[in-house]
Amino acid sequence: MILRRPYAFLIKHFRLIHLILFALLAIITYNASTVLNFFKDYITANGNMEILSSNYINVFIYIAPIIIIGLSILIFYLMKYKDKPRLYYIILIIVSILCTGVYTYLYLNIRSLETTTVSARIIRLYRDIARSNFYVLFVMCIPTLIRGLGFDIKKFNFSKDLKELNLSEEDSAEVEVSIDVSSNGLKRTGRRTLRELKYYYVENKFFINIILGTLILILVMVFPFNKYVVNRNLKEGEVLGTSAFNIKVTDSYLTDRKRISKDNSYVILKVSVIGKVNKYSLDLDHFILEGKNNKYVPSQKFYLYFNDIGIGYRNNILDTTSYKDYILVFNINNIDKDSNFIFRYVDNDRGIKISPEVIY
Structure with a gap:
């Protein structure tokens, strides 16, 4: 079986991928700003305002970080293969996970404000958390947009990021993968495959765990989210x-x-x-x-x-x-x-x- 290495595709579409990352970050940042503005307005109105928590949540808030994490992992491996700086993508993955958690925490507190009141000190704490969440996301948008446009931060040299990736014929080379289905060697091949998978997991444990965590996030949070969080049925007394x-x-x-x-x-x-x-x-x-x-x-x-x-x-x-x-x-x-x-x-x-x- 013939497989084609993905590096050439990633390099050729390096700027486009970063523009997609920027668009996703911009949408999340906008939603973070609406939450921040809610707490500002709540403080200004001394709590005397209509609250509808469903205005501040949607499934895309969780889909976007999953896409960001997936693309960041791909670009990380590209940078690792080309021996280029990759710290930014680790930070982007961590920020996506943390900010999603913070957003969920703030949303749950907005929902509780529909039915209860809390002290002004707690509301100011929520506002400060929302402000920090917004600022972190806003800052992450800047280098992502710069890479998407092809500018180098120091020299403002257009397309410098893309040129530094050194596109070569090897990046688009085809790789032949032989599949031996001989019944005599089937057990031996199976054991060897399991050993190789185990070694591969040990060597790449961090990123495989991120991928598995992302899949779990999809199953646990995205699909049942509306039913069990946003629109869950209440009990008598609630x-x-x-x-x-x-x-x-x-x-x-x-x-x-x-x-x-x-x-x-x-x-x-x-x-x-x-x-x-x-x-x-x-x-x-x-x-x-x-x-x-x-x-x-x-x-x-x-x-x-x-x-x-x-x-x-x-x-x-x-x-x-x-x-x-x-x-x-x-x-x-x-x-x-x-x-x-x-x-x-x-x-x-x-x-x-x-x-x-x-x-x-």
Whole structure:
């Protein structure tokens, strides 16, 4: 089998690869600046502002560093093969990993601010961390762009980086790889291959671990990220935050009491609500209870049946200083009585898992 060495391709596209690296870094840096501006605005407003954490996160924040790390590893091996300085690419790999971790940490704290308040000292700490993250990424953009444009930092000699890589015919030479499938030597070849792989791993442990770590990052963080981090379902007692209000389910009940037919039951949710903006009232049609077969919206006409549990919500203006308690009543079909219910607000991808207590 004939394989072609990749060095010629990497050398010929050296500037293009660095321009791609710069574009990816620029996008990450821009996102870092939005997080920094959030904490600046939060401090200026003394916490009195709408917060929607989903505005500050997306999957590309994790895909871009993975691509940067992969390209940096390739260029590192090119520089190593050509005996050129390669410290910059090690730094770029480390910065990509660390800044991704910092960004995740800051995002989780922004999400917590949807439902809780923290001291001004802690907010200033978050701001300083965000500022450091932004500055580090911004600084990394500069040498990446310079290499992409072909300038040498000292002499500003265009294309000097590319010329110093010494493109030779050997870089594009074809390498013949023979594959012996003789049954007599199959076991011997297998053992030799395992030994060679082991030696190769020992010699290149650092970079192989980076590649494996990158693959794990894709599997563990990118694909299930939206489901288990950004849009994970909450439990009763946890706060579901929106830009206009916070709501939590404190208790839930399932009952056949005063049902209007033999085929229906009621799910009653005790909720606590606080407003984030002045003179805001809830639109009950935007609340949904998902059963295994159907979806339901609250019905105000059944509130009187359950006055002993709480006061039904009827377009009340939300208090912005403290939580107020109400009940929501859902008239459900009996085929959904054994459902794993999810209580949702239509403008929010997250929901609250409901496990109602049966009452009579």
